[in-house]
Amino acid sequence: MAMRGQDVVLSQVSMTFPNGFTAVQPMDLTIRAGEFFSILGPSGCGKTTILRMISGFLDTSTGSVRIGGEEMTGIGPNKRPTALIFQNLALFPLMTVWENVAFGLEARGVAKDARRRRAEELLDLVALKGQEDKKPTELSGGQRQRVAVARALAVEPAVLLLDEPLSALDLKLRQHMRAELKAIQRKTGVTFIYITHDQGEALTMSDRVAVMNEGRLEQVGTGDEIYNAPASPFVATFVGEQNRVPGQVAEVEAGYARIDTPFGPMRGRRTEALSVGDQVTLFFRPERATITDQPADAMNVIDGTVARRDLEGPFINLFLKADDRTFAVHLTNAGDAGRDLDGAQKIAFSCADALIMADGAVAKEAAQ
Numbered sequence: 166m167a168m169r170g171q172d173v174v175l176s177q178v179s180m181t182f183p184n185g186f187t188a189v190q191p192m193d194l195t196i197r198a199g200e201f202f203s204i205l206g207p208s209g210c211g212k213t214t215i216l217r218m219i220s221g222f223l224d225t226s227t228g229s230v231r232i233g234g235e236e237m238t239g240i241g242p243n244k245r246p247t248a249l250i251f252q253n254l255a256l257f258p259l260m261t262v263w264e265n266v267a268f269g270l271e272a273r274g275v276a277k278d279a280r281r282r283r284a285e286e287l288l289d290l291v292a293l294k295g296q297e298d299k300k301p302t303e304l305s306g307g308q309r310q311r312v313a314v315a316r317a318l319a320v321e322p323a324v325l326l327l328d329e330p331l332s333a334l335d336l337k338l339r340q341h342m343r344a345e346l347k348a349i350q351r352k353t354g355v356t357f358i359y360i361t362h363d364q365g366e367a368l369t370m371s372d373r374v375a376v377m378n379e380g381r382l383e384q385v386g387t388g389d390e391i392y393n394a395p396a397s398p399f400v401a402t403f404v405g406e407q408n409r410v411p412g413q414v415a416e417v418e419a420g421y422a423r424i425d426t427p428f429g430p431m432r433g434r435r436t437e438a439l440s441v442g443d444q445v446t447l448f449f450r451p452e453r454a455t456i457t458d459q460p461a462d463a464m465n466v467i468d469g470t471v472a473r474r475d476l477e478g479p480f481i482n483l484f485l486k487a488d489d490r491t492f493a494v495h496l497t498n499a500g501d502a503g504r505d506l507d508g509a510q511k512i513a514f515s516c517a518d519a520l521i522m523a524d525g526a527v528a529k530e531a532a533q
């Protein structure tokens with residue numbers, strides 16, 4: 166059932182509320198037609214406000230929203246080619262599943278037979294064939310979620326806006342629904358703009374992710390780019406886990422820097438211009454580090470003492486203390502990983518897996 170997605174272009178869009186609080190700083194963002202695009206950020210960073218401006222429930226303070234090349238200023242939510250799904254689904258409890266799905270079509274003057282046919286097609290699309298005549302209360306949470314998706318798609322939006330739609334579901338169901346939503350998006354070709362504070366959701370489902378903090382876009386990129394090449398200390402630490410080592414730049418090389426740290430010399434990738442003497446932080450991820458007796462070289466090694474060992478299931482989270490800092494190392498759980506580890510140990514990680522960023526890099530970027 167091919168529908169058609171459209172692109173969404175935000176140009177200098179911002180939101181300052183009547184109380185003077187600016188929830189969204191002037192922002193440029195292009196979401197491509199047919200893309201599964203996520204906006205990821207902590208609670209309160211402005212995600213829902215952006216969605217409300219795209220859907221037309223909130224007028225922008227500055228800038229313009231264009232959908233499919235059309236300027237949306239002055240166009241009400243019902244006239245925009247968008248549909249919205251919230252966490253609280255609000256299905257109509259007294260209506261059957263198919264009546265819920267077809268609800269928006271009645272207002273558009275579609276005859277009952279055609280509404281039923283359309284509802285059946287949509288329920289087939291969301292893998293709920295045969296559930297047409299049930300009531301929402303007879304369905305599981307995940308099934309109700311899919312009814313809500315079918316209902317939103319019934320009016321053939323070019324852009325589907327999803328505001329943390331899975332946050333009320335339990336973990337297993339949430340993970341299952343990720344795959345379902347992604348499949349529905351692919352089948353329809355509708356542009357999905359998916360808001361979440363859950364990095365797992367953003368990384369698994371999206372073609373591209375925008376990471377937001379305090380009303381600003383910190384980075385826009387594929388999941389791999391965001392995870393492997395974070396553009397700022399905020400992105401580096403908000404997405405995934407990081408160990409941090411404070412240091413001072415000793416030598417700048419092409420794409421890399423050498424730094425002096427309380428744990429000895431270290432080397433890592435850099436993404437910005439650095440000068441000798443700059444205060445920096447080196448980031449390395451727990452899953453890119455190893456425990457070893459024989460480090461390949463003297464660089465990027467931390468001598469620590471095992472402080473704690475947490476079983477996460479698929480991996481073991483090993484915490485080592487060094488000076489007054491704690492570093493985490495993930496060991497794949499192959500059965501007994503980390504059980505024999507005790508006392509003094511060495512953490513080692515490669516230069517390619519370490520990222521060096523200037524302290525206050527975010528403030529510097531914003532000032533440019």
Ligand SMILES: Nc1ncnc2c1ncn2[C@@H]1O[C@H](COP(=O)(O)OP(=O)(O)O)[C@@H](O)[C@H]1O
Nearest residue numbers: 182184186188207208209210211212213214215
């Ligand atoms: N009508 C409003 N008036 C004033 N502040 C608001 C209003 N709506 C939201 N905010 C504030 O704007 C910020 C962003 O809110 P929101 O977009 O809902 O964040 P998110 O969806 O990322 O959790 C929050 O600090 C919130 O308290």
Ligand SMILES: [Mg+2]
Nearest residue numbers: 212213214328
């Ligand atoms: Mg929100």
